[in-house]
Amino acid sequence: MYDEPIYNLIRAFKKLPTVGARTAERFVFHLLRSGKKDVAEMTLALKQVIEHIKSCETCCNFSSTSPCNICTNPKRDRTKICVVAQPQDVVVIEKVGIHNGVYHILRGTISQDFEDKRNSIKIDDLCKRITEEEVTEIILALSPDLPGETTMMFLEKACKKIRPDIAVTKLARGLPMGSDLQYTDDMTLESAFTNRR
């Protein structure tokens, strides 16, 4: 078997999504071969992320400031909250430049083990915002797959219960069923956003 430090690093890599034992081993031996400079660079980058990136107290995005740049930008329309599953979705939507409001990042979706999941994603934080802020529209921009649809259905009910006057919209059907928001091309995303209802 491997020496303990090697084994420990393999175990750490295996915790990453989509990384199995073989890939984790490949990563570790790649690092061992690549020398101290590369490893030091990676160690520093990891340290900086751990020390400087926090969760935005408003939108739950990862940012070096809390509240983040989008939440504090006076040009953003605070009455429109676009709800996404992952921080990467914000980057995709910002790139298209179709949304001038703010965001709420759930950090996941509701899956079958419903009751447990509710607490692990940022639904209560969103409900709190709807209660306390002057929100007029919630744009549900989750991927149109089963977990995304389940989460959007749940959120629509939850939002309407707190504020029946609020508009809850979903991206238009331009996005193919089962597709991932992060891999949608700009034009499709723009049209899905514009034609939301």
Ligand SMILES: [Zn+2]
């Ligand atoms: Zn924020």
